Structures are given as structure tokens and as C-alpha cells.
Amino acid sequence: MSDETRNRLAGVLGPAGPEVTCEVCFDELDHFVELELAGADAEAAVPGMTAHLEGCPACAEDHAALRALLEAGA
Amino acid sequence: MLSAAASVATVTVAQPTPAFPDPESETWVADLGLGTGPAYDAAVARLHDLLLRAARFELRRRGAHTDLDDLAFQAANDALVAILAKLPTYRGQSRFTTWAYKFALLEAAVKARRRAWRGREVPLDAEGWALVPARGNTPGTDAETAELLGAVSTAIATVLTSHQRAVLVAITLQDVPIDVLAERLGTTRGALYKTLHDARRKLRAQLALQGLEPLDSEGGSR
Numbered sequence: 463m464s465d466e467t468r469n470r471l472a473g474v475l476g477p478a479g480p481e482v483t484c485e486v487c488f489d490e491l492d493h494f495v496e497l498e499l500a501g502a503d504a505e506a507a508v509p510g511m512t513a514h515l516e517g518c519p520a521c522a523e524d525h526a527a528l529r530a531l532l533e534a535g536a
Numbered sequence: 537m538l539s540a541a542a543s544v545a546t547v548t549v550a551q552p553t554p555a556f557p558d559p560e561s562e563t564w565v566a567d568l569g570l571g572t573g574p575a576y577d578a579a580v581a582r583l584h585d586l587l588l589r590a591a592r593f594e595l596r597r598r599g600a601h602t603d604l605d606d607l608a609f610q611a612a613n614d615a616l617v618a619i620l621a622k623l624p625t626y627r628g629q630s631r632f633t634t635w636a637y638k639f640a641l642l643e644a645a646v647k648a649r650r651r652a653w654r655g656r657e658v659p660l661d662a663e664g665w666a667l668v669p670a671r672g673n674t675p676g677t678d679a680e681t682a683e684l685l686g687a688v689s690t691a692i693a694t695v696l697t698s699h700q701r702a703v704l705v706a707i708t709l710q711d712v713p714i715d716v717l718a719e720r721l722g723t724t725r726g727a728l729y730k731t732l733h734d735a736r737r738k739l740r741a742q743l744a745l746q747g748l749e750p751l752d753s754e755g756g757s758r
Contacts, residue, residue, distance in 0.1 A: 463681045471750055473708040474688060475743075476736035484726045491638050492630035517736070518729055519707070520645070520714045527594050527641040528634070536590065536637060 477513035487514050487521045495528045561632035568623055583619065586633060587612040590640035598648050607651065611643035618643075649713040658720045659710050660702045684743075684750055691742040700735035703728055 463471075482490070490508045497504035505512045515522045556562040567579035591611035595604050618639050626635055692701060706712040707728075714732075718725045743750060 463678075467681065467685070470709070471685070471688065474692075474704065474736070475739055475750060476733065478740065481733075484729045488638065488642065489625075490629075492634040496630045496634055517733070518714070520649075520725065523645055524638065524642055527597065527645060528638050530597060531590055531593055531637055531641065532634065534593065536593070536633070 481513035587640040615639035
């Protein structure tokens with residue numbers, strides 16, 4: 463299976479495990495990203511966050527944006 | 537802004553006791569909590585500057601150039617309103633500035649996505665699910681993959697409601713941003729994600745009934 467097909471299929475079928483909602487994702491995003499950047503186990507603190515970020519392109523963009531901003535020294 | 541209506545999660549997050557991670561965060565909350573006066577006005581002005589920088593950062597990161605300053609100001613303004621309204625919900629689990637940044641980034645991202653799709657038709661056609669087998673129907677596609685893609689396509693056509701199918705196809709196959717789709721359909725991002733989540737669950741259940749377990753290992757779709 464090509465990477466493109468695999469990625470498209472993953473997008474269609476979404477994550478297999480339980481996940482948080484978009485609202486919980488936004489509520490916890492700052493906490494989650496600070497833990498990630500500190501090298502802590504962010505998923506343990508916010509269970510279901512990683513699955514949601516795999517399944518929701520918009521929340522994944524928000525996550526990437528906050529990481530990038532903090533990594534840039536904000 | 538996001539919806540409170542979605543009930544996708546089977547996961548709950550424990551709410552910690554409010555605390556401040558650093559003195560600066562405590563000062564932000566104290567000053568913004570005044571609601572009036574010079575210290576409040578100064579804090580609001582500093583916060584707006586911070587939100588504007590974050591919005592500009594995100595818009596530049598996305599490659600948005602047209603009307604960047606206008607979009608950034610709108611995003612900072614909307615984020616400021618949201619932050620002042622939600623200040624009591626800040627729990628101190630991150631620095632105050634990190635908490636505040638996410639509002640500006642969200643507003644900037646939503647505005648950028650909507651700007652990119654302005655004037656474009658959002659595809660909500662029932663035939664879009666045909667994209668699934670089309671992507672696998674190439675000379676290099678092995679029989680097992682072709683069978684899996686065919687099963688997914690059939691499941692999309694047969695087990696989903698028309699609304700679930702339209703939402704799934706638009707977001708996952710035609711790459712329509714979820715907040716753009718929410719705006720066009722007059723609903724919320726959270727409500728649409730709930731629809732997408734339910735559709736995905738139906739598809740996975742249907743594939744399991746057929747003994748298909750996609751994406752569990754490279755090349756092993758059965």
C-alpha cells in the first residue's frame with residue numbers, strides 16, 4: 463500500500479482508540495504542548511489527545527501552530 | 537469558536553485545582569480581573585500586542601500574505617474578547633501567555649482557512665466517495681489493498697447516512713477544512729467532528745464484520 467493511499471485511508475477511518483472532543487482538545491492544548499516541550503508524557507496527562515490530533519486535521523493544525531510559536535521563543 | 541455540544545469522547549480529563557505556574561501568570565490574571573482602571577487598561581493593551589504578534593506569526597507560517605495585517609488584527613481582536621470572557625476558566629495548567637496564544641492562533645487559522653475558501657464551492661456530492669477506490673486503482677496496487685479500498689468505498693456508500701457521507705467525504709477526501717464546512721452548513725466544528733467520528737466508527741465496524749483490519753501493519757490489511 464502506498465503512503466498516499468495509507469494516509470488517505472487513515473484520514474477516512476480515523477483513530478481506532480478513544481479520543482477527546484474538539485472542545486476538550488482546545489481546552490487542554492496549552493497544557494499538552496507545554497508538557498510535550500518539557501519532555502513529559504503529555505498523553506498520560508491528557509488521555510485521548512494524541513488520537514484526536516491524528517483524527518482532526520484542524521485541531522492538529524492548532525497543535526502545530528502553538529508548538530511552532532513556543533519553539534520560536536514566544 | 538468550538539462547540540460544547542459534541543460528545544465524541546469516551547475520555548474525560550480530570551480538572552486540577554486552580555494554581556498559577558509562575559508570578560507573571562498570576563499578575564496577568566489579577567490585572568485582567570480588575571475589569572477597569574489603568575492597570576486593567578495597560579494589561580489589555582499588552583495582551584492585545586501579544587495576541588497580534590501570535591496571529592501574525594501564524595498567518596506568516598501559513599504563507600498568508602494578502603491582507604495579513606487586517607486578518608491579524610481581526611484575529612487579535614476576536615481572541616481578546618474570547619480571553620476576557622473565558623478568563624475565569626484559566627486553570628493555571630500552563631503559563632498564562634501559552635493559554636492566551638492558543639486563542640489568537642485559533643482565530644488566525646480559522647480566518648485564514650475561511651479566506652482561502654472564500655468564493656469556492658464546498659463539494660458535498662454523493663459521488664465523492666469514489667475517490668477511495670480511484671486512489672488504489674493503479675498498476676502498483678496489490679489485490680489485498682484493492683479489496684480493502686473497495687470495501688471501504690462500499691461501506692461509505694451503504695452504511696452511512698447521507699449527512700455522514702457528505703461530511704466524511706468533504707473533510708477526509710476532498711480536504712475541506714472542518715470550520716469552513718461548519719460555516720457553510722450553519723453548524724459548529726464540534727458538532728461536525730461528532731458526525732465524522734460516528735461515521736468512522738460505522739466504517740470500522742463494517743470492515744470488522746468483513747474480517748478486514750486496515751492499517752494495523754504494513755501490507756497486512758487482513
